[in-house]
Amino acid sequence: MSETALQNATIPFDGRVQSGVEQPPQALLEMLGLNLKPEVDKAGLIELMQELTPTARQLTQGNPIPNFLAPEMVAVTANLTITCGFGERIFDLIERPDLKPEGLHAIPGFKRDLLQDRWGQSDLVFQICCDDPGTLFAAGRLLLEKCRDKATLKWMQKGFTYAYGSAPRGTTPRNPFGQVDGTINPDNEQEFKEQVWLDGEGETAYLDGSSIMVLRRIENFLDPWELLDRDARERVIGRKLSDGGPLSGGGEHDEEDMEAKDAEGNYLIDRRSHLALSREHEEDGSDVLRRRAYAYDDAPEPGQSDLTNSGLVWVSFQRNPDKQFTVIQKRLDAHDLLNKFVSHIGSAVYWIVPGTTADSYWGQGLLEK
């Protein structure tokens, strides 16, 4: 890596599936949630996608963008990816609710949820990830500008993980609590196929190469957290703080031994720890998913209790949230030792449209069906 190794680093845009899902997270996230204006119909949405797809393609590949007057702002590509998703309402708007993929609906409420509408569902989502903050900004601005006539911004959520150059790419992030968080993840083609990507042919060809994103905004309360000692912190997550290895022994990627006990006969990994409840429990191993979470740290809000305003822009991808996210979250909501320190304040679900080719646009298979 030279001092300008990131300058022209690109991740391919076209393919069966969109980028920004399988790739290890870049340093920075800008997630944009937009609502279509009331007058925008199916034809308007098609126009918008026909405009945005080539723009995103050129941005991510470092190619010229017609009529864009600030090309210097995006000259650094820095592994930029732009990933597009549709909220459930799009299927109603185009009068094809019958085509909704399974599980594309609001996540059922959990008893500990404290959801705020301002972080809630939108019609469209654009997940922009990049290793350079200036390019991230300019790409987000350009997309918003191109959406201006047809959509309004509902929210922007920024997030971060390791800078490129500060840890080997693919290092599991630490959350704001300092825990190695997100170890269990698909890591080969077969696992992505089983957990993440929908397939389809014939009548369901429009689904082929798509996925479903569950986006949660999870506030982290550091004030009470920091009152815990190291042992208590590790018990809550079930992993060592040092390297993320399970408390039953071994390194981060070693299998946990849920039956291991200490000399007094106590389980080394608490049954209510985040690790114990996050790992799959279903016999068929279906309750697993792709985690791609980012931390956030925004300016404190007036009147908030914690010193800092931080947490996770928690992003996941899966074939069907009903069988994946929701099954896992139900366990966490009921028992997770971490619950005392977190609050789910935002929730949204999107159909991540299939990848494109140079002559197709986002969602074309659905919109022209």
Place this chain on the structure above:
Amino acid sequence: MSETALQNATIPFDGRVQSGVEQPPQALLEMLGLNLKPEVDKAGLIELMQELTPTARQLTQGNPIPNFLAPEMVAVTANLTITCGFGERIFDLIERPDLKPEGLHAIPGFKRDLLQDRWGQSDLVFQICCDDPGTLFAAGRLLLEKCRDKATLKWMQKGFTYAYGSAPRGTTPRNPFGQVDGTINPDNEQEFKEQVWLDGEGETAYLDGSSIMVLRRIENFLDPWELLDRDARERVIGRKLSDGGPLSGGGEHDEEDMEAKDAEGNYLIDRRSHLALSREHEEDGSDVLRRRAYAYDDAPEPGQSDLTNSGLVWVSFQRNPDKQFTVIQKRLDAHDLLNKFVSHIGSAVYWIVPGTTADSYWGQGLLEK
């Protein structure tokens, strides 16, 4: 640079002057403005500085911090710097208003200012700069936690410029308008001595190695800006968008020729351009300073007119704002072509305390005088 070149990259902490002033800007900024609680007196401030200085030293050097339970969060140093400044009120608090350095007071109001108190003066400032966002977050959190008993956060301002690896270190940043902005800057020891660092001995020894920061929050209105064509954008700044070279010809660091004219006899560099008005006009060349600005891009605020909420956390360092920042800004305020597109919404001035040694603390020369 290896894939982990940033991991242990450090900038020295101790010395005659603080770090975070002369060094080219790291990728990310977190600026914290804090007010002392009403009950905190001089003794309390000394205690706070005695606590914070070694913490900042260890954070920036990657050394262990006593009683800190999340060392993994700051294991990546990534060129972290932490720079401390005192607002004018500190001199009144310690009952030594006679010791205020020249120019340490609120910047006089300009006719175009639209200042908001929420971005205004505070008692203390900590400028945290880093190439890794996680370390930036954890360092800021730890400082806030250590301030908790004695001070409250007035504001947090985050900013960004090129990521490490996306441009050679020291590349002049582009502002949100895409302009190369900040070319004219001291770049050798002599210029820093003349423009930035105060010296002192005997009765004024407490000033030796200090400086004065002027911090302005400058909102950038991209909606009207983007209506301009490339020529108009360049005329406003007086520099080419491509490489920042002056419109009179040459590259970014070539001297501008203010007398150069086109075939019709018009000046190539408009007298009201940002370049023309920013450059020194005083005969003794005193109206120059150290610019170290960052861009910001926050979530839009309810009811704002522009699509994005962006601008500059504009940071400068100088010996005396009365003769430097204020002289320049008076010209800009009166005539700058850029004025239509920007609004100064925050202003604060701080005495940047001298550097430390391993057995001294921030502001000791003043506080023990």
